[in-house]
Amino acid sequence: MDLxxxxxxxxxxxxxxxxxVDWDGLNPAVHxxxxxxxxxxxxxxxxxxxxxxxxxxxxNVYVWGPAGAGKSAIVTALMSTLEGELSPRQPIYTTTxxxxxxxxxxxxxxxxxxxxxxxxxYRQTLAALRTESVPRRGVGTDELRAQLRAELATxxxxxxxxxxxxxxxxxGLEDLQDVFASFDDVAxxxxxxxxxxxxxxxxxxxxxxxxRYSYELVDILTVRASRALSRNLDHDQARRxxxxxxxxxxxxxxxxxxxxxxxxxxxxxxxxxGDVERGxxxxxxxxxxxxxxxxxxxxxxxVLRELLDLPAxxxxxxxxxxxxxxxxxxxxxxxxxxxxxxxxxxxxxxxxQVSVGSSxxxxxxxxxxxxxxxxxxxxxxxx
DNA sequence: GATCCACGGGAATACACGGATG
DNA sequence: CATCCGTGTATTCCCGTGGATC
Numbered sequence: 350m351d352l353x354x355x356x357x358x359x360x361x362x363x364x365x366x367x368x369x370v371d372w373d374g375l376n377p378a379v380h381x382x383x384x385x386x387x388x389x390x391x392x393x394x395x396x397x398x399x400x401x402x403x404x405x406x407x408x409n410v411y412v413w414g415p416a417g418a419g420k421s422a423i424v425t426a427l428m429s430t431l432e433g434e435l436s437p438r439q440p441i442y443t444t445t446x447x448x449x450x451x452x453x454x455x456x457x458x459x460x461x462x463x464x465x466x467x468x469x470x471y472r473q474t475l476a477a478l479r480t481e482s483v484p485r486r487g488v489g490t491d492e493l494r495a496q497l498r499a500e501l502a503t504x505x506x507x508x509x510x511x512x513x514x515x516x517x518x519x520x521g522l523e524d525l526q527d528v529f530a531s532f533d534d535v536a537x538x539x540x541x542x543x544x545x546x547x548x549x550x551x552x553x554x555x556x557x558x559x560x561r562y563s564y565e566l567v568d569i570l571t572v573r574a575s576r577a578l579s580r581n582l583d584h585d586q587a588r589r590x591x592x593x594x595x596x597x598x599x600x601x602x603x604x605x606x607x608x609x610x611x612x613x614x615x616x617x618x619x620x621x622x623g624d625v626e627r628g629x630x631x632x633x634x635x636x637x638x639x640x641x642x643x644x645x646x647x648x649x650x651x652v653l654r655e656l657l658d659l660p661a662x663x664x665x666x667x668x669x670x671x672x673x674x675x676x677x678x679x680x681x682x683x684x685x686x687x688x689x690x691x692x693x694x695x696x697x698x699x700x701x702q703v704s705v706g707s708s709x710x711x712x713x714x715x716x717x718x719x720x721x722x723x724x725x726x727x728x729x730x731x732x
Numbered sequence: 733g734a735t736c737c738a739c740g741g742g743a744a745t746a747c748a749c750g751g752a753t754g
Numbered sequence: 755c756a757t758c759c760g761t762g763t764a765t766t767c768c769c770g771t772g773g774a775t776c
Contacts, residue, residue, distance in 0.1 A: 484776055715765095
């Protein structure tokens with residue numbers, strides 16, 4: 350979108366009193382093409398993968414830092430730009446025997462929250478590299494690995510970024526080493542929260558620490574808001590959000606998103622401080638990131654949706670809640686119960702002791718409550 | 733026929749608590 | 755008083771089965 354177009358769009362939006370021009374601009378799970386306030390880190394990352402620019406694969410890299418520090422933002426932006434700049438837009442070469450066709454290094458981003466098995470990682474990588482369809486079932490992991498190996502031969506190597514390692518429910522750095530151990534023409538960037546010293550697996554020498562945001566977060570909110578809103582965000586409100594979020598960009602953006610929803614619903618022409626207030630109240634600090642929740646399987650999200658729809662979800666043991674949800678879905682109570690426990694284990698739900706009357710015998714039941722922004726989930730979880 | 737993996741259910745383990753035991 | 759035991763529930767762990775796909 351060029352400048353004139355942007356201006357025109359704003360004017361027309363303004364005249365319709367639309368505050369929010371582009372919801373994705375505020376979506377914590379969607380990253381900017383051009384990260385803000387992380388120039389030094391990007392430089393460090395480029396340095397680590399420098400051999401690429403001589404058309405050789407770099408060594409593996411480990412990127413780590415706390416939640417909401419912008420790891421995904423940097424890595425996704427880097428990978429998509431590299432794929433755009435250094436890889437052919439479409440493969441136009443024909444493989445002439447003995448010909449010296451110039452191959453290319455390719456770039457793939459994999460979200461370990463979605464690709465939870467070795468099979469899926471191979472599959473996702475393969476799907477990113479080739480245009481023909483990739484089997485989902487009926488073919489073994491070894492077969493898929495062989496197909497990937499064959500596909501790699503048509504490239505000069507692949508740099509694969511695997512995000513969200515070592516989170517509850519995702520594979521770890523150790524698994525990643527193993528998955529690509531037998532590939533010479535693959536280098537990877539592993540991304541996780543765990544400090545290298547706390548990992549038992551061998552960690553690549555190239556390590557990039559992404560620290561929590563401090564002042565930069567104000568700029569990020571400001572830039573995001575300027576893209577997403579037809580009116581600028583007050584500097585004070587941006588500051589208030591970053592302080593409340595203690596530097597966690599996800600939480601700050603999520604709160605801003607909800608604030609925008611409030612303002613939009615009220616047909617306000619700017620985000621008011623009451624909106625920000627309600628935004629912050631709608632986000633559990635340090636809860637599960639919305640991207641985590643959206644990456645859950647269909648049935649896990651069904652369970653969450655039903656849970657949120659339950660008339661009185663504040664009370665009710667897991668057992669009782671599972672029964673109710675089972676009635677409203679085509680899952681068994683037993684399966685719903687298992688899913689609820691699993692969601693609690695990965696931090697999407699919180700388990701809280703239900704204060705129970707004295708008479709009962711046996712272990713005390715607990716109930717679950719969401720540990721993520723339900724407002725955001727309800728808006729972003731389409732289908 | 734092979735393969736992956738989501739379901740579903742049951743086995744094993746953890747916990748709560750009153751009462752018995754040392 | 756500290757520990758163990760029995761009973762009843764909650765929670766975690768595990769694995770066989772079957773659907774969908776190749």
